[in-house]
Amino acid sequence: MHINIFSRLSFLSLFIIIVGLPFFFLPGTKIPLEISKGLFLVGGLSLAVIFWAIARFFDGKIVLPKSATLLSGFGIVLVFFLSALFSKFSQVSFFGTMLDVGSFWFIFAAFILMFMSSIIFRDSSKAKILLFGVILSTALVLVFQTLHLFLPQFLSLGFLLGKTDNILGSWSTLGIFAGFSGVVSLLVVEFLSTTRTEKTILQTLVVLSMLIIAAVNFPLVWVLFGIFSLIIFVYKVSVTSSKKVTEGEGVMDFPAFSFFVVMVSLLFFISGSFVGEIIPNRLGLSNNEFRLPLETTITVAKGVIKENPILGIGPNRFGTAWSMYKPAFLNSTRIWDTSFDSGSGTLPTLATTTGILGILSLFIFFVLFIWSGIKSIMSSIKTGTNWEIIAFFILSLYLFVSSFFYGIGMVMFLLAFAFAGIFIGLSSANRHNGEISVSFLTDHRKSFLSILSLILVMILSAIILFKYIERFSSVPYFRGAINASTMIDAEINISKALNLHTNDVYLRAYSEIYLVKFNSLVQKSESLSEQETLELQASLDQAINGAQEAIKYDGRNYLNFKALGSVYHNATLFGVKDTYEKAIEMYTKAGTLNPYNPGIKLSMASLSIVAKKMKEAKEYANAALTLKPNYLDALLVLSQIAKVEGENALAISYAERALALFPSNEDLKKYVNSLRNNSSQSIPAPIPQTTIPTPSKKTE
Numbered sequence: 001m002h003i004n005i006f007s008r009l010s011f012l013s014l015f016i017i018i019v020g021l022p023f024f025f026l027p028g029t030k031i032p033l034e035i036s037k038g039l040f041l042v043g044g045l046s047l048a049v050i051f052w053a054i055a056r057f058f059d060g061k062i063v064l065p066k067s068a069t070l071l072s073g074f075g076i077v078l079v080f081f082l083s084a085l086f087s088k089f090s091q092v093s094f095f096g097t098m099l100d101v102g103s104f105w106f107i108f109a110a111f112i113l114m115f116m117s118s119i120i121f122r123d124s125s126k127a128k129i130l131l132f133g134v135i136l137s138t139a140l141v142l143v144f145q146t147l148h149l150f151l152p153q154f155l156s157l158g159f160l161l162g163k164t165d166n167i168l169g170s171w172s173t174l175g176i177f178a179g180f181s182g183v184v185s186l187l188v189v190e191f192l193s194t195t196r197t198e199k200t201i202l203q204t205l206v207v208l209s210m211l212i213i214a215a216v217n218f219p220l221v222w223v224l225f226g227i228f229s230l231i232i233f234v235y236k237v238s239v240t241s242s243k244k245v246t247e248g249e250g251v252m253d254f255p256a257f258s259f260f261v262v263m264v265s266l267l268f269f270i271s272g273s274f275v276g277e278i279i280p281n282r283l284g285l286s287n288n289e290f291r292l293p294l295e296t297t298i299t300v301a302k303g304v305i306k307e308n309p310i311l312g313i314g315p316n317r318f319g320t321a322w323s324m325y326k327p328a329f330l331n332s333t334r335i336w337d338t339s340f341d342s343g344s345g346t347l348p349t350l351a352t353t354t355g356i357l358g359i360l361s362l363f364i365f366f367v368l369f370i371w372s373g374i375k376s377i378m379s380s381i382k383t384g385t386n387w388e389i390i391a392f393f394i395l396s397l398y399l400f401v402s403s404f405f406y407g408i409g410m411v412m413f414l415l416a417f418a419f420a421g422i423f424i425g426l427s428s429a430n431r432h433n434g435e436i437s438v439s440f441l442t443d444h445r446k447s448f449l450s451i452l453s454l455i456l457v458m459i460l461s462a463i464i465l466f467k468y469i470e471r472f473s474s475v476p477y478f479r480g481a482i483n484a485s486t487m488i489d490a491e492i493n494i495s496k497a498l499n500l501h502t503n504d505v506y507l508r509a510y511s512e513i514y515l516v517k518f519n520s521l522v523q524k525s526e527s528l529s530e531q532e533t534l535e536l537q538a539s540l541d542q543a544i545n546g547a548q549e550a551i552k553y554d555g556r557n558y559l560n561f562k563a564l565g566s567v568y569h570n571a572t573l574f575g576v577k578d579t580y581e582k583a584i585e586m587y588t589k590a591g592t593l594n595p596y597n598p599g600i601k602l603s604m605a606s607l608s609i610v611a612k613k614m615k616e617a618k619e620y621a622n623a624a625l626t627l628k629p630n631y632l633d634a635l636l637v638l639s640q641i642a643k644v645e646g647e648n649a650l651a652i653s654y655a656e657r658a659l660a661l662f663p664s665n666e667d668l669k670k671y672v673n674s675l676r677n678n679s680s681q682s683i684p685a686p687i688p689q690t691t692i693p694t695p696s697k698k699t700e
Contacts, residue, residue, distance in 0.1 A: 005054035013048035017041060017113070019133040021411045022141050022177065023167055028462060029295070030159055031410035031475055033167060033409050038099040039472050041109060041414065045543075046465040048116055053454040053461075060441030062450065065118045065428035066368055069372055069420070070366040077111045078102045079361040080315050083354045086426035087314025096316045097503050098475065101410050102342070110417040118419030122429040127388045127422055135188065135205070136503055138181035140689045141167065142208050145174060149215065163285060165353030172285050175216030176402045176412060182261070182389075183398055187228060190236045190255055191387040203257060210264060214279045217287060219269065220405055226265030228398050233258035234267030235377065235390065237577040244392040292532040300325045301352040312355030312555075318342055318359050320556045321353060323594040326683050329386065330596075346403040347411055366400065369420060373397060376427055389430065392423040474500035482509060487517050504550040507561045511546030514539045515567055522574045524689055540576070543567045558593035561586045562600065568608050580611045598631050605637050619639055632661050642673065651675050 018041065026036040028069045056062055084093035084104040096103040100423045119128045142149040144165050148155045152163050183204045188194065194202070213221050268276055280286065281367055303325025304312050313321060330336055343349040351359045373393040379396035380390055399416035404407050426433035475496040481493035490513045499507050518539040521532055528536065547564035554560060565586030569694040573577040583603060591600045601624035608617035624634040639654035659668045 001494075003579060006051045006058070010048050010051035010055060010116075011120050011126060013051060014113075014116055014132060014481060015130055016046070018042075018104065018117070018130060019045035019137045020431060021414060022137050023144070025157070025159075025167055029476065030479065033169065034101070034160075035098050035475055037410055039089035039468070041113075042099070042411075042465060042468045043357055045109060045112060045116070046461040048120070048691065049112070049461045050458050052116065052120070053458045054452055057451070060439055060447075062438045062440070063119070063122075064436045064438075065122065065425050066434050066436050067372075067424045067428055068480060069117070069365065070115065070118060070337065072361070073111050073114055073367050073417075073420075076358075076365055077104075077108055079311070079354060080359045081105045081674070083311040083358060084315050084438055085312055086311055087317065087455050088132060089556060090314065091503075092554050092557075093314035093316050095471075098471065098501075099507050100316050100383050101346070101413065102318070102353070107315065107350075110414055112415040113414060114305060114421035114424070116419045118425035120425075122435075124386050124388050124426065127392065127426055129424070131184070131188070131388070131391065135181075135184055135202070138177070138184060139205055142178060142181055142205070144213055145212065149285075163283070164287070168405075170216045170254055170289055171216055172221075172289055172291075173412065175213050175218040175221040176224070176406065176408055177227075178209045178212035178216070179221045179402075180395070180398060180412070180415075182206045182213070182225055183228050183232070184395060185209070186232055186258060186261060187387075187391045189392065190232055191257055191391065192424050206257075206261060210261070211279070214268060214276070215283060215285060217276050217280045217285075219276070221270045222265050222400075224398060226262055226269060226401060228394060229258060229261045229265060231394060233262055239380070255518040275413065290338075292342075292344050293350065294344040294405075297345075297348045300343065301348070304352055305355060306318045308355055310355050310357055311355045312405040315353055317353045317556070318349050320593070323597070326596060328596045328627070329539065331598060332630060336628060342407045345405050345406075346409075347400070347406050348404065355674075369400075370397070372427065373423070376423075386426070386430070388430075389423060389426045392419045392426065395418040396423055396560075404490070425519050442469045471501040474498075474506070475626070478506055478509065481513065487513070487520075491517075502549075502553065504553045504557060504560055506559065507546050507550035507553060511543045511550065511563055511567060514543040515570060518543055519570060519574075540567075540571060556593060558590040558597070558600075561590035561593065562603075565590060565603070569603065573610055580607065580613075583607055596627055598634065601627065602631070602634055609637070609641065614641055614645060630661055632658050635661075639675075648675060648678060 020040065021037060024037055024040045025033055026039075040050070044352070050295035059648070081104055084090050087093045087295050091104075094104045096106075096554055099106050099109070112365075121130055133367045142157065148160060149163050152160070152165075152397055157167075158163075160166065168177050181203075185205045189202045189206070190198055193403070213225060233255055236258060241256075275545060300318070300321050307313065319339055322340045343352055347362065351362055354361075373390075376389050376393060380387070396416050396419035399408070399412055399419065403413055403416060438450065440447045477493045481490045484490035484493060494510045494513055500509060518536060521528065521536045521539060544564065544567050547560065550557075550560040550563060565583050568579040568583030568586060571628065572583055584607065587600055587604045589617050591597065591604075592598065594600060601620045605617045605620035605624065608614070608620060621634050621637045621641065625631055625638070628634070635654045635658040637650045639658070642648070642651035642654060654670065655668070655672045659665070659672050662668055
């Protein structure tokens with residue numbers, strides 16, 4: 001009885017995780033989706049492990065799949081652990097800001113999800129229940145997102161503000177998820193005995209999936225959806241023809257619906273924008289997302305491998321690698337000042353930061369996974385092996401292939417590992433001598449070691465859950481700090497957030513809050529009370545200390561050095577002694593970590609102008625212009641310097657180059673005319689460059 005209860009609780013916990021991840025969120029909290037889903041994952045997974053371990057106490061037996069693929073998955077975890085351990089700032093690689101995708105603990109959680117899925121869903125009936133749960137989950141998401149397109153305000157849930165906002169992540173991720181939903185439903189339509197009503201509902205869900213894919217208009221999805229629909233079509237024909245030959249029947253059922261899906265996918269792919277833009281234009285949808293091409297990601301990976309070939313710079317460090325090794329020619333494009341925390345896809349991002357061992361471990365895992373899947377497909381055509389094995393292999397393969405070409409996010413990547421685990425469990429259970437069974441109650445030596453191991457697993461699961469909840473509790477305080485209406489509220493909230501979880505994002509916010517307080521006090525310096533004078537100095541000290549602690553936390557993130565440079569920059573503006581040199585030093589270190597960023601050079605130029613060091617200002621501004629020849633702000637700063645030095649012809653030259661970049665800007669025209677007339681017209685405010693907004697951290 002106890003075995004039954006705890007085994008069922010373990011099954012239920014894991015079932016809820018896999019089925020609930022796509023649509024789970026915390027209502028009314030405004031906590032970012034991936035963070036709330038991370039809590040859902042860690043909580044559910046910890047409970048599943050604990051209940052499974054308790055059940056083993058009662059039955060005295062542990063059954064594990066004998067699988068090279070599963071063992072290679074553990075190899076990935078081991079490599080990520082070593083890479084994180086030997087990285088210079090390991091806390092970033094182990095956890096990140098909040099269980100960042102690509103951090104060691106995220107990869108570890110993905111492996112445990114795969115491992116537990118291989119154990120708990122090794123039974124065909126349980127796998128089938130999960131499959132229908134997944135279909136229901138995907139149907140709810142797609143129906144909701146379809147309604148949200150027409151009623152975005154009514155169905156905003158408090159955080160989905162635009163039509164393309166969704167509960168999975170990016171707009172393109174929704175398209176990949178719709179393709180996944182279509183593949184799941186198509187598999188059931190073709191291989192499971194269903195009633196006419198059930199088949200009609202599933203076919204309708206496939207059609208809805210294709211409509212969502214068409215609305216997203218992401219060509220990659222049509223390619224993937226079409227290819228996997230073709231695999232299902234060919235597999236269905238092969239199985240059916242083999243069965244007819246075996247049974248001596250001459251007539252074969254033609255999978256017409258699968259053929260229809262393949263043809264529609266082909267139509268949308270080959271027609272391009274002619275057909276593909278019909279639905280997006282009608283609904284007023286646009287997908288302006290920019291993602292790095294694979295070639296650029298490979299360039300960054302080469303830089304990482306050159307620096308540390310064996311283990312890379314550590315998991316969860318793509319942003320650092322991007323700053324160091326991004327191609328210089330990108331400064332002439334619209335992404336010149338954009339920070340990227342991921343590459344062309346989830347898998348390339350993981351491989352980029354973990355060196356040759358990371359690339360090798362991922363390669364071995366996928367070779368073994370695909371090889372075992374192909375063997376299962378070939379075997380099932382001959383022997384009629386249960387179709388659930390093939391279904392979960394195809395679904396997992398779809399998600400893994402998607403993750404190679406695109407950053408699919410937390411939900412889709414976790415589902416890929418969960419389905420891979422179910423495939424491993426089912427195929428091991430159906431294979432002779434495919435499982436390892438350990439009975440430990442009859443042998444006191446085995447009993448002691450096994451029970452001790454189970455207890456340690458339970459304790460570790462509970463510790464991980466409690467630690468994650470503690471770090472998760474810091475998020476509302478952090479959001480309260482950055483959204484605070486008063487300085488007192490901001491100070492209280494950021495202090496509480498840092499007490500619960502220290503990271504450089506929080507520390508930079510801490511520094512910025514006290515820098516704002518310092519600026520507000522210094523502007524009323526003539527009327528400061530004695531108490532406010534003390535607060536003025538304390539605010540500057542705290543702003544400096546916050547940025548310094550951020551550097552200690554992650555000394556390879558240029559943003560931390562830039563933040564400290566900004567504090568000293570502001571102090572220089574208000575005449576604080578000995579801060580100019582410190583600001584230049586911090587900006588220089590930031591520039592070393594992001595060598596092709598012209599904005600850092602320009603900040604140094606602006607600071608030098610304030611300090612009346614015109615020679616240095618010209619050098620820094622020219623360095624910025626060398627990095628980015630069409631840098632408008634650098635041209636305006638150089639024009640300003642030339643004007644101050646009385647070189648009016650040179651000032652006009654720089655201003656005219658700036659005007660050539662923005663010929664319709666009236667302020668620039670007035671400034672150029674004033675220079676030509678030798679008047680005292682002030683320089684116009686810098687004009688925003690056409691860039692992609694810098695992606696913020698998940699907690700911001």
